[in-house]
Amino acid sequence: MTDRNYIERSFDLALRGSGYVSPNPLVGAVIVKDGEVISEGWHEKYGGPHAEANAINNYTGDLSGSTLYCNLEPCCHTNKKTPPCAPLIISSGIKRVVISNLDPNPEVAGKGVSMMQESGIEVVSGILEEKGNELNRFFFKHIKTKQPYVSLKIAASLDGFISTGRDVQTWLTGSESKKYVHSLRASYDAVLVGASTVKVDNPKLNVRETEGRNPIKIVVDGNLSINPDVSLISEEPEKLIIYTSENSNPDKISKLRKMGVTVVPVSSNRDSTLELAKVVADIGSRGLSSLLVEGGANIFSQFVASDLFDDIHLLTAPVLLGSGLNFAPLKNRKELKIKRSQKIGEDQLLLLTK
């Protein structure tokens, strides 16, 4: 087993916190002594102990001379919910620390490494760095830009249609794709749709087809046309945020707020669409580090045209509709790259980046 193998293991452990630790990073830790893994831990939930602390405290024997593998630089700052990890590592007797990524948090940013090195611990960093960056892409983007990592999820026909027409719900992708979408929801902090998707599909936007917690649900509804009877309001109003125009009916805003919904007025563009950059910035300011945009066509087009996305999960069903509503009516051509391609049940997934 090499350093890379143990770092890979720390990635696997880190992923167990997916959906539960945000806006904290996903972190896993492995302690190895005399070639044997003697303890493991991961950051299990926001506010709970860090991965390194869990790994150290899970082991009751002597850690002296052991090596700690951890995908992220151990923390050293004290103005937070849990005690810092670097001093704990130093006092544990661990003699070598191997990490993948430095913590971009300006309060850590190499200081964790320095603190450990100064007390005589050998520190190796940058192992599988790119894969570590990928693992914590939500955290890294949010901590550096205060914006959420934005993914668009599109389910379309082979010929680029999401439905046979405007305001028509069309069944396209299969049950495996549905599971895939629900697993995405479980890993993103928030899921966003436009008002017409709420009207046509009355979606719940929760996690049913897989294990996981429900995300925050967001509706962009310029005219505040949402019907108070929809599932998003009746089922978990406290998990719903509606962005609407500053000119929307104050009585309706009050009524929704009394029902437990968060309503956020935002300024509009000339064409009366909401200023999407402001919506996204507000989402980031709420500590939501990742956003999954689930449609419809107008919303996709706005996110693509305003370049407010990081990647696109395009699920293609093996069907030709022949005509209908195109998934992203745009004024200008947009070049992308295929990062990953994968069969999901009978459908095809393309993961696209800029």
Add this chain to the structure above:
Amino acid sequence: MTDRNYIERSFDLALRGSGYVSPNPLVGAVIVKDGEVISEGWHEKYGGPHAEANAINNYTGDLSGSTLYCNLEPCCHTNKKTPPCAPLIISSGIKRVVISNLDPNPEVAGKGVSMMQESGIEVVSGILEEKGNELNRFFFKHIKTKQPYVSLKIAASLDGFISTGRDVQTWLTGSESKKYVHSLRASYDAVLVGASTVKVDNPKLNVRETEGRNPIKIVVDGNLSINPDVSLISEEPEKLIIYTSENSNPDKISKLRKMGVTVVPVSSNRDSTLELAKVVADIGSRGLSSLLVEGGANIFSQFVASDLFDDIHLLTAPVLLGSGLNFAPLKNRKELKIKRSQKIGEDQLLLLTK
């Protein structure tokens, strides 16, 4: 090495004849004695010796007691260009014959196997039968139905457009996809486009990006609007077939025929499009066992709507056009299956079947 391994080898050898043997099948043959391959052969070109004859004649030593592996049942009929293979095998001393597919040609159809068995040769058939069917899908369809195997090749954007508008040439897929298309052309007997594709793209439809012979080129041109200066006429008029309406200008038909072009009048539908089923049947009757349809949108739609296709090679470029000409404007939804998915350079290929 098992029977399957040697049959696989016969498939590889058979493929070397791709593009050169039609309307004959692709056939490869391997002779094994005492666990060693002692000879190989394949059907190299239409009218030339069969694979079994090549393998037998390539070896000057003693074949007695050896095994012949061959993807297709050896022939036994005499009303054709070359002597039958079954008697040659019997007289060679070969004691065992392993094949993948029986020959569906009614003049063979099991009789080759019987003839060999009656002379004491052990015959095993059906090894990797499905893969053998796939290898000779052009031959099997043509011999059973007299129709060519029809593939549609489409290059489109992620959002289903083949160009930014009607009569506009739009560059979408990359250089690897171009090579893929040229290798398709080299393996199909004929390539077909509509009149507007000739007008907009002035294509050569020949094989430039890979090794291989040029296919027969076919244009569906109801009004006979083709310009006599286009590359298809100026470069290889003897390889061009134009299907046009029975009402087209006889003078223009004569003029094109004098230039070496084959012009075939066909009856029209009420909407003045040609009767595509008649076009396809005529192509099959000319001994062309495979047809690659390269566009444009109207032609694709007609082939899909009339169900006159066997599979679709959909090449998707990682770009959103936002609007434009959809690749298959259809009146009705058409369900397909993804048979294979593959990255080609920066693009994605989906091979779709019904």
